Each structure stands twice: as C-alpha cells, then as structure tokens.
Amino acid sequence: DGGITQSPKYLFRKEGQNVTLSCEQNLNHDAMYWYRQDPGQGLRLIYYSQIVNDFQKGDIAEGYSVSREKKESFPLTVTSAQKNPTAFYLCASVGWGLLNQPQHFGDGTRLSIL
Amino acid sequence: AQTVTQSQPEMSVQEAETVTLSCTYDTSESDYYLFWYKQPPSRQMILVIRQEAYKQQNATENRFSVNFQKAAKSFSLKISDSQLGDAAMYFCAYRSANGGGADGLTFGKGTHLIIQP
DSSP: OOOEEEEOSEEEEOTTOOEEEEEEEOSOOSEEEEEEEOTTSOEEEEEEEEETTEEEEOTTOTTEEEOOSBTTBOOEEEOTTOSOOOEEEEEEEEOTTOTTOOOEEOOOEEEEEO | OOEEEOOOSEEEEETTSOEEEOOEEEOSOSSEEEEEEEEOTTOOOEEEEEEETTOOSOOEETTEEEEEETTTTEEEEEEOSOOGGGOEEEEEEEEESSGGGTSOOEEOOOEEEEEEO
C-alpha cells in the first residue's frame, strides 16, 4: 500500500544533541512537508520541499534543518539550537499539480527531552 | 500571510444530533483551497472534506457538509447524525493556489469535539 512512513514513533533527545526524524513516501509525490504540533496549537509548518534538492523555510524553521536528496525521502534534523523541541512532528506529501488534492500525512513522531 | 481562526476550543453534542464547527480565515488571495481534518486520539490526520474557493457550491461528504461564505471568509463544518466515532480534534486548514498548490497548509488551533452518548 502507498503511504508515508515516519520513524521512529518515539524519540528522546539529550541536551546538546542533534536528532533526525525520518520520513519516507512511496506515493511518487513531488512535494513534502514537516509540521510541528504542540498542545493547544494547530500544526505549524517547519520546512517544505517542492522538488529534489530544493526546500523552503516555513513559519518556524529556526533550530531545524532538512535535506531532499531523493524524491521519496525528506528527513528532518532537530538541532541543539532548537531550545524547546518537545512536540509531535508530522510529515506530509502531495503530488505536484494536484491543486485540489489534500496532503497525505504520516503517523507522526513524538520527540521528548531526556 | 494567511491566518485561520477556530473560535471554539471545545464543543459537545449528543449522539445523533447535529453540530457545527466554526472557522474563519484571513487572506488577500482570490484562489485557494480549504480543508477540514480530523485528528482522533491516535493522532492520525484524516481528511474530512475540502472546498475549492472558486466553487460556489458547498462541499458535502455523507454526514459532513460545509457552509462556505467566501465574502465573509467563513468555512464552517456541519456534522449531522453525530456518532461516537466522530469524537476527535477537528482542524480547519488553508492552502494557497499560488505556487502550483504546493505551499504548506495553514492550520487553525483546532476544536475538540465531544460526543455525549
């Protein structure tokens, strides 16, 4: 079945440590996205990529980095510069040119501080 | 920048009754897309319904329908014959039609819907 796979489901970060969240899709979608969800808040856009080797900052990109070396993969690194990384992270994708199509979401990764 | 406002943090409805969730948005664009997503306790994001701004007809999907008022920038969700499985967080989301439609979504803060048996 086609879909988006996020791993791991739970992740713990120590002080000063960088951690990487994985997002893989087999939907042949061009555009991929990372969102952060905090309690009482909606999802907020961190980064997005419309094509391979290109990506743009979203509303809350500080303390995060991404890469898009392959169409199916869009990993998110939470760096030590992100002082409040505890949140639920969701990856999404959509096909290029499918303007009225919704984004498909993965099941998310919950990141906590040790 | 666009903003999406959901003014009801929590709503409660009796099973089998009808409930309406409110959403307003602010944009200077004329062409865009609006979505309602459901997030149950499993945290999955599930599409409920979508609306293209250029379409005057309100979208419907079985028990779910929207009241789209473009001039008022309002996009409310009506759930008819509420069922226990409808209990979840509901998010309203906006996407610009510019940039090939590949821009990210702008979400409201959500409405927690409780279904009373």
